[in-house]
Amino acid sequence: MTVMLLQGAVEQGFVYALVALALYLSYRTLDIADLTTDGSFVLGSAVSAAAAAAGHPAAGILGCFLAGMAAGFVTAFLHTRMKIQAILAGIITMTGLYTVNLWVMGGRADLPLLKVDTIFTLAKTLLGGGELAEQYAELITVALITCLAGVLLTLFLKTRLGLSIRATGDNRDMVAASSIDPAFTITVGLCLANGLTALAGGVLAQYQMSSNLSLGTGVVVIGLASLIIGEVVVRRGGVGRCVAGAILGSVIYRVLMVFALRASANPANLKLISACIVAVAIGWPALADRAKLARRKAAAGKGGQN
Amino acid sequence: MLKLEHISKTFDPGTVNEKKALQTVSLELADGDFAAIVGSNGAGKSTLFGAIAGSFFTDTGRILLDGRDITFEPEFRRSRRIGRLFQDPLRGTAPHMTIEENLALAYLRASGKGHIFSRVSAKEKEFFRQQLAQLGLGLEDRMSQPVGLLSGGQRQALTLLMATLVTPKLLLLDEHTAALDPGTAEKVLELTKRIVEQRKITCLMITHNMQSALALGNRTLMMDSGRIVLDVKGEAREGLSVEDLVRRFHSSTGRALDDDRILLAGEDN
Numbered sequence: 001m002t003v004m005l006l007q008g009a010v011e012q013g014f015v016y017a018l019v020a021l022a023l024y025l026s027y028r029t030l031d032i033a034d035l036t037t038d039g040s041f042v043l044g045s046a047v048s049a050a051a052a053a054a055g056h057p058a059a060g061i062l063g064c065f066l067a068g069m070a071a072g073f074v075t076a077f078l079h080t081r082m083k084i085q086a087i088l089a090g091i092i093t094m095t096g097l098y099t100v101n102l103w104v105m106g107g108r109a110d111l112p113l114l115k116v117d118t119i120f121t122l123a124k125t126l127l128g129g130g131e132l133a134e135q136y137a138e139l140i141t142v143a144l145i146t147c148l149a150g151v152l153l154t155l156f157l158k159t160r161l162g163l164s165i166r167a168t169g170d171n172r173d174m175v176a177a178s179s180i181d182p183a184f185t186i187t188v189g190l191c192l193a194n195g196l197t198a199l200a201g202g203v204l205a206q207y208q209m210s211s212n213l214s215l216g217t218g219v220v221v222i223g224l225a226s227l228i229i230g231e232v233v234v235r236r237g238g239v240g241r242c243v244a245g246a247i248l249g250s251v252i253y254r255v256l257m258v259f260a261l262r263a264s265a266n267p268a269n270l271k272l273i274s275a276c277i278v279a280v281a282i283g284w285p286a287l288a289d290r291a292k293l294a295r296r297k298a299a300a301g302k303g304g305q306n
Numbered sequence: 307m308l309k310l311e312h313i314s315k316t317f318d319p320g321t322v323n324e325k326k327a328l329q330t331v332s333l334e335l336a337d338g339d340f341a342a343i344v345g346s347n348g349a350g351k352s353t354l355f356g357a358i359a360g361s362f363f364t365d366t367g368r369i370l371l372d373g374r375d376i377t378f379e380p381e382f383r384r385s386r387r388i389g390r391l392f393q394d395p396l397r398g399t400a401p402h403m404t405i406e407e408n409l410a411l412a413y414l415r416a417s418g419k420g421h422i423f424s425r426v427s428a429k430e431k432e433f434f435r436q437q438l439a440q441l442g443l444g445l446e447d448r449m450s451q452p453v454g455l456l457s458g459g460q461r462q463a464l465t466l467l468m469a470t471l472v473t474p475k476l477l478l479l480d481e482h483t484a485a486l487d488p489g490t491a492e493k494v495l496e497l498t499k500r501i502v503e504q505r506k507i508t509c510l511m512i513t514h515n516m517q518s519a520l521a522l523g524n525r526t527l528m529m530d531s532g533r534i535v536l537d538v539k540g541e542a543r544e545g546l547s548v549e550d551l552v553r554r555f556h557s558s559t560g561r562a563l564d565d566d567r568i569l570l571a572g573e574d575n
Contacts, residue, residue, distance in 0.1 A: 158407075159425050160415065160420065160422050160424050161422040163407055166400065166402075166403055166407075167411055170400035170401060170402050170403060171396075171397070171399065171400045171401065173392075173394075173396075173397040174397060176381055176382065177359070177385055177390050177392075177397070178412065179382050179383065179384075179386040179415045179416070180415065182382075238450075
């Protein structure tokens with residue numbers, strides 16, 4: 001029983017790792033808090049579920065990636081061409097996507113996939129349909145998709161365009177003086193990031209055999225929490241290390257959630273815990289500085305008679 | 307190589323802050339010219355660089371680089387052929403990327419070959435290592451370290467290498483040693499001289515050091531109130547002392563040179 005639960009957690013961890021990779025690209029690399037994420041996650045799940053319901057699960061996976069890229073493009077356009085702050089641009093796109101997602105799911109808030117082929121049933125057939133295939137097809141599929149995405153992302157970030165995107169987030173001054181058009185690199189970065197997020201939503205929809213409008217709430221925070229857990233585990237370093245950390249962090253996050261649930265914590269509490277993890281982890285340097293200053297003041301007060 | 311035809315730039319026109327930063331400046335640099343620019347604060351030196359590099363478009367005039375009209379080319383496109391260094395050594399490099407990645411970025415962008423997905427080959431990495439070794443700072447053994455770990459002088463030397471890795475048509479140096487300690491500044495200046503002269507790069511350098519304005523390169527320009535008021539090269543430049551320069555400035559502008567920094571820099575040498 002526990003093994004099955006753990007396996008399920010690892011599988012979900014791999015799926016959500018795609019969001020962590022997306023945030024590594026937008027938040028860590030481009031230094032943009034991209035709130036499109038919540039919307040593009042649902043967009044991906046809606047596109048993928050709708051396509052699977054129509055009998056095209058594999059096309060749905062490709063389609064959700066493209067749809068996510070389109071969503072990222074809208075945010076990038078609002079930010080780079082219409083000069084709207086990145087956070088607001090993301091919120092605008094996310095809000096608009098709510099309606100788009102409703103359209104894609106045929107006007108329903110919930111789209112269950114009943115007795116249709118998914119990429120997982122296809123994988124089971126491909127693996128021969130035996131008992132082992134039945135047991136591990138899902139794990140193998142999600143691990144394969146996520147690791148492939150991770151490897152491609154790592155390779156991409158070492159190309160001319162990838163290096164330019166990283167420099168855009170790292171030093172804007174340098175970018176202007178080194179033949180990089182920041183509007184272009186930000187656009188490419190946000191398109192890719194939201195493509196990855198939507199891919200996560202798409203894989204999840206076929207994995208849990210349903211899509212739901214409220215699926216995306218808090219995805220950006222969960223993704224950040226995973227990213228940060230991964231950074232704590234592998235320490236920050238080169239690109240390959242960070243990408244591996246994001247995937248690992250997401251798996252660890254899901255496993256921790258299983259333990260939390262086993263300890264009969266209310267699932268509704270999990271989002272508050274995630275929010276706290278992210279707030280503390282990102283705010284840690286500032287908290288540490290304050291503590292240091294307080295100690296310094298106390299020390300000065302003690303010996304400070306003169 | 308570089309030709310400026312009557313370029314002007316006025317900031318905030320029609321307001322109380324109106325500033326005529328460049329007033330019909332014309333300048334022609336020959337291939338391989340290495341010119342030093344001096345002038346007091348607000349004389350328009352950095353504005354001149356901004357106009358050439360494309361940080362803004364000029365109000366009038368034309369800018370030609372290597373025979374090509376670049377007057378309205380955006381900055382990021384010009385910078386493929388124009389290298390630029392600033393006073394702040396942190397401006398030219400990406401701190402969280404490694405030395406190798408910084409060099410790879412500069413190389414892949416400036417060389418213009420390949421496509422957006424091209425990566426550096428092992429051969430090119432070896433080339434980076436050789437180039438780094440020539441700086442004599444030991445950076446060739448630290449290629450996989452983030453640039454943020456380097457000192458200001460090391461970062462400026464790396465920026466210089468990045469700007470010249472693929473020989474640019476024009477190199478703009480905006481007081482690029484002014485923020486470094488004297489010893490390091492000396493070293494970076496020496497490197498600059500070596501690279502520019504070895505590769506015969508056409509170069510403009512802003513400095514507040516009158517001595518080096520006369521000693522470095524083959525031409526000295528002096529700016530005041532948005533104009534080039536003095537342009538000496540060749541025989542006229544040889545044997546010119548800092549005092550001569552100050553006197554010539556006075557006779558051509560009718561004012562005394564009023565920048566302490568320039569005068570002090572002239573004295574302590």
